[in-house]
Amino acid sequence: MTTARRDTYTPETLLSVAVQVFNERGYDGTSMEHLSKAAGISKSSIYHHVAGKEELLRRAVSRALDGLFAVLEEPGAVRGRPVERVEYVTRRTVEVLVCELPYVTLLLRVRGNTRTERWALERRREFDHQVADLLKAAADDGDLRADVDIRLATRLLFGMVNSLVEWYRPHPGTGHDQLADAVVHMAFGGLRTVRD
Amino acid sequence: MTTARRDTYTPETLLSVAVQVFNERGYDGTSMEHLSKAAGISKSSIYHHVAGKEELLRRAVSRALDGLFAVLEEPGAVRGRPVERVEYVTRRTVEVLVCELPYVTLLLRVRGNTRTERWALERRREFDHQVADLLKAAADDGDLRADVDIRLATRLLFGMVNSLVEWYRPHPGTGHDQLADAVVHMAFGGLRTVRD
DNA sequence: GTCTATATTACGATAGAC
DNA sequence: GTCTATCGTAATATAGAC
Numbered sequence A, B: 001m002t003t004a005r006r007d008t009y010t011p012e013t014l015l016s017v018a019v020q021v022f023n024e025r026g027y028d029g030t031s032m033e034h035l036s037k038a039a040g041i042s043k044s045s046i047y048h049h050v051a052g053k054e055e056l057l058r059r060a061v062s063r064a065l066d067g068l069f070a071v072l073e074e075p076g077a078v079r080g081r082p083v084e085r086v087e088y089v090t091r092r093t094v095e096v097l098v099c100e101l102p103y104v105t106l107l108l109r110v111r112g113n114t115r116t117e118r119w120a121l122e123r124r125r126e127f128d129h130q131v132a133d134l135l136k137a138a139a140d141d142g143d144l145r146a147d148v149d150i151r152l153a154t155r156l157l158f159g160m161v162n163s164l165v166e167w168y169r170p171h172p173g174t175g176h177d178q179l180a181d182a183v184v185h186m187a188f189g190g191l192r193t194v195r196d
Numbered sequence C: 001g002t003c004t005a006t007a008t009t010a011c012g013a014t015a016g017a018c
Numbered sequence D: 001g002t003c004t005a006t007c008g009t010a011a012t013a014t015a016g017a018c
Helices: A011-025 A032-039 A043-049 A053-071 A082-099 A101-108 A115-140 A150-166 A177-189 B011-025 B032-039 B043-049 B053-071 B082-099 B101-108 B115-140 B150-166 B177-189
Strands: none
Touching (some): A011 A053, A011 A101, A032 A043, A053 A082, A053 A101, A053 A115, A082 A115, A082 A150, A101 A115, A101 A150, A115 A150, A150 B150, A177 B150, B011 B032, B011 B043, B011 B053, B032 B043, B032 B053, B053 B082, B053 B101, B053 B115, B082 B101, B082 B115, B082 B150, B082 B177, B101 B115, B101 B150, B115 B150
């Protein structure tokens, strides 16, 4: 903030525009022409800031992956009973997903056509695997229902959490606690009324 | 089966090839060249069977939508207590999703860039809306937890069910009952052990 | 029904002026 | 840093032979 903010793009500000368009039209459905229209500069000006379309994708999914992996390093994810660590990671994953919504959205839609996309898929699988191990440990402790296959439960839990990107839009001034609570409640407590 | 099956394509058999490629590379990431390689015929031969790429998409998502809407007409979906109708629809949706896996997969990934895609999105929303109404009725009966927002629960339920297309691959000779059971158990009963 | 050849447009990326 | 102009390629789709 040393000088007045100029109205020009940086790779980061350009990225935020690009990611939005990618999410609306899909990465493959977005041309440099689409990006230039959305950014209000010409196609060739975009190449002054980034090497090309794929660099924008790489920056975006990197940001999403960094946010997700950071959760696994937090104290709540490495200490305590496995079942509580799982719930913590679930809650924090929801929060990261909401805070970095457009970036995580793009990450979750990657198909694997380019090298960048395949790298993103691989890192995602690694994250999933680490959470799956946590669930396994919670199941071994007897804290998860014994009648549900643990790999299946992991998939369904992820599916539910990840599906947030398809509809959730953050409200200004509203915390994400309620959303995270609801997800954890539904995943671990179930929908049905507990009747005795 | 009146005559011996010829080795030539019909719109339907071509569709099954195309949908597979669409799901691997994404619709926008798939060129007619990709399709021709996968089908083993030339690009121009494809145009003999269908008007173009978008017709393949339209046929595919129509098939998926028909399967899903048919569930809402079944007796189990229109009779009985709302909470049981919801569980029935959930179970049957899982089954349709598995039986028509590639078609539903494609449907769930549609973005809205073309007229066909926007039509598919609209029909999907209508299906979602009908199930949401069912959940609402079940909540009004007191059969769903009162502490969960019903619209949110609907979204999460759908998210969990729809996420199946991202990983489930049918096993030959295996029924889908187990999968549907697991989904219904997790959604309505929750993951956690019921401790008194 | 399938092919080769091609028309036409759209795309990603670059050159070079300002 | 942004622009106009353009290159080379790949895309959808068609024409017309067999």
